[in-house]
Each structure stands twice: as structure tokens, then as C-alpha cells.
Amino acid sequence: MKKFNTLISTAIPLPISDIDTDQIIPARYLKSTNREGFGKHLFYDWRFDNNGKQNPDFALNQAKYSGEILVAGKNFGCGSSREHAAWSLTDYGFNVIVSSFFADIFKDNALNNGLLPVQVSEQFLTSFFDRVSKDSSTKIKVDLENQEIEIVGTSEKENFQISAYKKECLMNGYDDIDYLVSLKEEIELYEKNKVLTY
Amino acid sequence: MGKTLFDKVWEQHVVKEISGGINILYVDLHLIHEVTSPQAFSEIEERGLPLFRKEKMIATADHNVPTINQHLEIKDDLSRKQVQKLGENCDKYAIEYYALGNDYQGIVHVIGPELGYTLPGKTIVCGDSHTSTHGAFGAIAFGIGTSQVAQVMASQCLIQTKPKTMRITVDGELKKGVLAKDVILYIIAQLSADGGTGYFIEYAGSAIESLSMEGRMTVCNMSIEMGARGGMIAPDDTTFDYIKGRQFAPSGNELEDAIHHWKELKSDNDAIFDKEYQFDAADIAPMITYGTNPGMGIKIDAKIPMTPDTENSKSFDKALKYMNLKSGESLIGKPINHIFIGSCTNSRIEDLREVAAYVKGKQKAKNVNALIVPGSKQVELQAKKEGLDKIFSAAGFELREPGCSACLAMNEDKIPEGEYCISTSNRNFEGRQGPGARTLLSSPLIAAATAIAGKIIDVRDTL
Numbered sequence: 001m002k003k004f005n006t007l008i009s010t011a012i013p014l015p016i017s018d019i020d021t022d023q024i025i026p027a028r029y030l031k032s033t034n035r036e037g038f039g040k041h042l043f044y045d046w047r048f049d050n051n052g053k054q055n056p057d058f059a060l061n062q063a064k065y066s067g068e069i070l071v072a073g074k075n076f077g078c079g080s081s082r083e084h085a086a087w088s089l090t091d092y093g094f095n096v097i098v099s100s101f102f103a104d105i106f107k108d109n110a111l112n113n114g115l116l117p118v119q120v121s122e123q124f125l126t127s128f129f130d131r132v133s134k135d136s137s138t139k140i141k142v143d144l145e146n147q148e149i150e151i152v153g154t155s156e157k158e159n160f161q162i163s164a165y166k167k168e169c170l171m172n173g174y175d176d177i178d179y180l181v182s183l184k185e186e187i188e189l190y191e192k193n194k195v196l197t198y
Numbered sequence: 199m200g201k202t203l204f205d206k207v208w209e210q211h212v213v214k215e216i217s218g219g220i221n222i223l224y225v226d227l228h229l230i231h232e233v234t235s236p237q238a239f240s241e242i243e244e245r246g247l248p249l250f251r252k253e254k255m256i257a258t259a260d261h262n263v264p265t266i267n268q269h270l271e272i273k274d275d276l277s278r279k280q281v282q283k284l285g286e287n288c289d290k291y292a293i294e295y296y297a298l299g300n301d302y303q304g305i306v307h308v309i310g311p312e313l314g315y316t317l318p319g320k321t322i323v324c325g326d327s328h329t330s331t332h333g334a335f336g337a338i339a340f341g342i343g344t345s346q347v348a349q350v351m352a353s354q355c356l357i358q359t360k361p362k363t364m365r366i367t368v369d370g371e372l373k374k375g376v377l378a379k380d381v382i383l384y385i386i387a388q389l390s391a392d393g394g395t396g397y398f399i400e401y402a403g404s405a406i407e408s409l410s411m412e413g414r415m416t417v418c419n420m421s422i423e424m425g426a427r428g429g430m431i432a433p434d435d436t437t438f439d440y441i442k443g444r445q446f447a448p449s450g451n452e453l454e455d456a457i458h459h460w461k462e463l464k465s466d467n468d469a470i471f472d473k474e475y476q477f478d479a480a481d482i483a484p485m486i487t488y489g490t491n492p493g494m495g496i497k498i499d500a501k502i503p504m505t506p507d508t509e510n511s512k513s514f515d516k517a518l519k520y521m522n523l524k525s526g527e528s529l530i531g532k533p534i535n536h537i538f539i540g541s542c543t544n545s546r547i548e549d550l551r552e553v554a555a556y557v558k559g560k561q562k563a564k565n566v567n568a569l570i571v572p573g574s575k576q577v578e579l580q581a582k583k584e585g586l587d588k589i590f591s592a593a594g595f596e597l598r599e600p601g602c603s604a605c606l607a608m609n610e611d612k613i614p615e616g617e618y619c620i621s622t623s624n625r626n627f628e629g630r631q632g633p634g635a636r637t638l639l640s641s642p643l644i645a646a647a648t649a650i651a652g653k654i655i656d657v658r659d660t661l
Binding site for chain 2: 015016017018020022023026027028030031032033034035045050073074075078079080081082083086101103104105108109112113122126163164165175176177179180181183184186187190191194195196
């Protein structure tokens with residue numbers, strides 16, 4: 001997994017709550033057997049009409065918006081467990097998702113792919129959406145080490161939560177799987193002592 | 199202080215605590231399917247890791263399979279390759295695989311319980327959010343992403359933060375025409391689509407205890423629709439009776455011994471939950487959804503609510519626009535052309551029996567396409583054994599072969615753009631049943647009644 005430390009970037013606003021994984025990537029695009037290339041189907045049914053023509057009203061299609069950060073309404077990533085949602089966001093070029101609330105499985109999937117979910121207050125969200133609608137070049141700074149997020153050039157600054165374990169993984173590029181495999185002997189011991197063996 | 203059911207099962211599976219509530223959790227049963235497993239197999243291969251416990255894995259093909267002519271080669275190129283890949287991986291690693299055509303094939307959350315793999319006190323995971331279904335047996339069951347599928351393949355464990363606990367108690371007797379699906383749609387409408395996030399739910403109370411295992415599975419299945427990782431119900435005699443005689447369940451003395459342990463799996467009287475809700479069964483009516491998340495549900499005869507004065511107002515308006523519905527409108531009388539009875543929520547034999555009992559001797563309305571997709575080959579065979587297939591066909595309903603089908607429309611079973619579908623599935627998200635499709639979630643009974651009437655009716659008027 002790639003490492004994450006600090007990111008300063010413009011951000012794309014999606015002021016919609018309950019954005020589910022079927023919107024992030026529709027089920028019909030889950031047929032690939034590898035992890036690459038999902039970015040082209042990110043938010044497909046919002047980005048394109050039935051004829052594959054771009055929807056000019058959708059933020060990702062508007063030239064004024066760009067950046068490695070997506071800022072979305074609360075309960076982002078609800079719905080299915082498809083990790084394809086995280087893969088499509090990273091493949092498209094996002095490294096941070098900001099929302100006031102994340103669905104649990106999506107959060108785990110994002111963290112396992114070096115995509116940092118940053119949970120902020122409703123006020124931070126509102127203040128960013130207001131500001132970016134007036135000035136699309138508004139930047140956000142995310143500092144993982146100090147667990148701080150700020151709207152650059154404003155007093156809007158907050159701390160965010162992340163577990164010490166996950167923080168260490170992201171900062172060093174460690175994967176869960178490396179750690180779990182290193183526990184082989186302890187896991188085997190656990191199995192030996194199990195009461196019910198099924 | 200007493201322990202909750204969740205605490206008891208969780209603690210039995212903690213291999214190690216690493217820091218601040220982060221646990222290494224052991225997994226007893228790992229279910230896999232064709233859509234979320236191929237990248238996990240590639241990952242362990244690229245890392246040169248063996249499968250840690252292949253005997254704790256069960257595979258089936260469900261998400262992406264056709265529901266007609268399953269004996270023929272899958273027509274869609276990508277779907278065929280994905281299903282083939284699962285077969286190749288299972289061959290290579292000697293994993294038990296119930297492929298298309300096998301009598302045990304079906305939706306992963308239907309076959310686990312019906313074959314006796316799903317048991318009380320187990321930890322069960324699958325790369326699918328509706329893994330919560332298995333919690334109906336008093337198991338800790340939850341959906342995981344593909345990286346986690348690879349982790350379980352490589353170590354039989356996951357790194358998990360212990361969730362908070364919630365208990366939802368429903369006491370009293372359910373009214374006529376109110377099914378398990380209505381109970382859970384009612385609860386989600388009360389708590390909203392994110393009301394359970396961060397929690398693991400225990401469902402309790404006399405109304406929950408009165409449900410069959412099938413009904414309990416329907417309830418636990420939709421726990422994820424309020425954001426909860428999972429839902430569970432303490433095992434009791436209903437559970438033990440269901441398990442007895444299942445193909446791969448323990449039997450004889452082994453079963454007696456297991457039941458002895460399982461009886462301890464209940465929350466202690468003095469257990470404290472992080473959150474509690476109480477509902478009265480008498481308040482629950484047949485439910486239907488009107489919006490684009492499962493929390494947007496109303497009683498079948500109620501009017502669509504006004505836009506809330508919160509930060510959700512934009513999303514609420516967007517949902518109604520997508521559904522082409524208006525605040526203040528009633529859904530009763532709305533013409534409907536598509537009915538889908540199926541999915542891991544409502545495709546078990548009891549659901550099919552419920553539908554058959556209602557449509558027997560009746561005829562579907564001309565405008566309606568009524569699709570019934572059984573949850574498994576076992577359900578399909580049982581339905582045929584009981585003659586339900588003849589009742590369905592006489593009533594103009596089409597009984598297909600098993601799979602996830604129009605619940606997520608990965609195969610060719612899609613609802614056309616702009617059309618409404620009364621669906622017994624679990625999600626009414628935009629485009630879930632096909633681009634532009636408009637889904638209204640309900641119980642199998644409402645779906646059956648709508649198919650007969652050709653429009654939404656209050657099923658209670660016809661019982």
C-alpha cells in the first residue's frame with residue numbers, strides 16, 4: 001500500500017447525503033476480475049446519461065472543479081461491501097474523502113487502499129460547500145500525522161479521528177495482511193484451545 | 199456487569215487484542231462468491247501465501263448468474279469469465295464449491311443456513327454486506343471488502359474494532375398481513391439509513407421470538423440498511439429445530455452437546471447496551487418505501503412525507519424527483535408493471551409459500567410482469583415438490599432458477615428505465631434494479647397483492 005502523510009489539494013464538492021456504493025460504482029461494472037480500471041465507471045450513472053453523454057451539471061464533469069479530495073454529504077459509502085467503490089475512487093485520482101459520517105464497511109475498504117476517510121463536523125462541510133461554490137480553487141489541507149484538516153486560508157480547522165493502528169499503517173504503507181500472517185503461531189494456538197471446533 | 203449476546207460470541211473469537219479496542223478476530227466460516235473473491239485470490243497468489251484453512255470456506259455462484267437456462271453456457275462474456283474464474287480458483291485450492299447446476303447452489307446467504315453451515319455462536323464473514331442474515335442464528339456475521347477476504351484466506355482472521363451494541367426490542371403480537379419484512383422496514387424507517395452505523399444490533403422481544411427462522415433471517419438481513427455491521431437474535435428452540443437434520447449441521451450427541459453450549463448464548467439480564475430502542479408490534483403495519491434509501495419507508499396507506507427541514511432536504515428532494523413521486527401523495531392505486539420476488543431478503547421457501555397461498559386461484563393483472571426467483575436450488579426443488587410452481591404458473595407468475603437476479607441487476611434481469619418495481623429485495627437505491635429503474639421495497643405479500651391488482655393496494659383489505 002502506498003504511504004500517506006500530508007495532502008494539500010483543491011477538492012470536488014458533492015453535497016448529497018447517503019451516497020451509496022451503487023452510485024459510486026453501479027453493480028453492472030463489477031464484472032472485472034482484477035483491481036484496475038474502475039475509475040472510468042466511478043459515479044457512472046450520475047456522470048453520464050443513457051447515451052453515454054456527459055451530464056454537465058455533475059461536479060466531476062465541471063472544469064472548474066478538480067483535485068485529489070472529494071467532499072460529500074453524510075453517510076458516504078452506505079450499502080454494499082464492494083471494495084470496487086474504493087478502487088474506483090483511487091483509480092479516478094482521489095486520495096482523501098471528506099464527509100460528516102462514513103458507512104463502516106466503506107471506511108475499512110478505503111483504509112485498506114490508502115484512501116483516507118476524514119470525518120468532519122456538519123459545520124465544516126457546510127462551510128466548505130459555501131466557500132467552494134464561490135471560489136472553486138479553494139484548497140483543503142489534510143495532515144495525517146497531526147490528525148488535522150483545514151480549509152486553506154481560513155480559520156476553519158479541525159482534528160479528526162483515526163485509530164493509532166490504522167494511522168501507522170497508512171503513514172508507513174503497511175497492509176493488514178502482513179501483520180495477520182505474522183500471527184500464524186498465535187492463531188494456531190487459539191484454534192487448539194477452542195471449545196467448539198466447528 | 200452482565201454480558202450481551204454479542205459480547206459473549208465476540209469474546210470467544212478474540213485471538214489477541216492489539217491496542218485500544220482493536221482485536222484480532224477469528225473467523226469460523228468464510229463464504230465466497232464470484233464477484234468479490236477474484237482479486238482476493240490474486241492478492242494471496244501475488245504474495246505467495248497459502249490458504250490458511252480451506253475447509254472453513256464455502257463457495258457458490260450467485261450475483262452474476264442468469265436465472266434462465268442455467269444448464270447452458272453463460273451468454274454474457276464478462277459474467278461467464280467471472281464465474282469461470284471462481285470455478286478455477288476453487289479447483290486450484292480445493293474449496294467446496296456449489297456451482298451452477300449443483301443441487302446446493304444458490305444465494306450465499308440462503309444456502310449457508312439451509313445446508314446447516316450457519317450455526318449459533320459462529321463468526322461468519324463474506325464479501326457481501328448482507329452477510330448479516332446469518333445473525334438470525336445467534337452468530338456474529340458481517341460483510342467485508344475484498345482486501346479483508348484476502349486477509350481471511352491468508353490467516354482465518356480479521357483486524358476489527360469492537361463495535362458498540364444496540365438492542366431493538368419489539369414486543370407484542372404482529373397484526374394480520376404484517377410480515378417480518380414489515381417489521382424491519384418499520385424499524386429502518388424509525389432509525390433512518392444511518393441510525394445503526396457503528397453498532398451491532400440484537401433484536402429481541404416477543405414479536406421477534408414469534409418469527410420463524412426465515413422471518414428472523416429477513417430481519418437480520420436488512421440490519422446493514424441502517425448502517426449496522428450486523429444484527430443477531432439469541433438462539434432458542436425455533437433455531438435448534440431448524441438446524442436439526444440439516445445436511446452439514448452436527449447431529450446426534452454432537453448436536454446435543456452443541457445445543458447445551460448454544461443455550462448460554464443470550465444476553466444476561468443485567469447486560470448493558472450502548473443504545474436501546476423499544477417498539478410495539480401493534481404499531482407496525484404493512485410497509486412500502488417511496489424513496490431511494492431503505493429508511494424512506496411508510497405504512498402502505500400513509501402519505502409520502504414533506505421535505506424535512508434538515509441538511510437532508512436536498513437529498514430528499516433528489517430522491518422524490520428520481521422516483522417521480524410527490525410529498526403528500528399516497529401510493530395506494532399507483533399502477534405497477536413489475537414485481538420481483540426474490541433476493542437474500544425474501545426468497546426462502548416460506549416466502550414462496552406465502553406468495554402461493556395468496557395467489558392461488560387468482561390471476562395476475564395483464565400489465566404486470568411477475569418474476570419469482572428462488573434463493574437456492576433447494577428452495578426451487580422444494581417449491582416444485584409442494585406444487586407451488588403450478589400455482590405460480592396458473593396465476594401468470596414466472597418461477598426462475600436461483601440467483602441474486604433483479605435485486606442488483608448484474609445479470610440480464612433488469613427493470614426498464616423509468617418503470618416502477620415492487621420488490622421484496624433490500625435496496626431501493628437509484629439504478630439498483632437497472633439504470634433509471636424505480637424500486638419500491640415491500641413484503642412478499644404486498645408484492646403478490648400488487649401483481650394481482652396491477653396497482654398498489656392495501657393488502658389488509660383482501661385478507
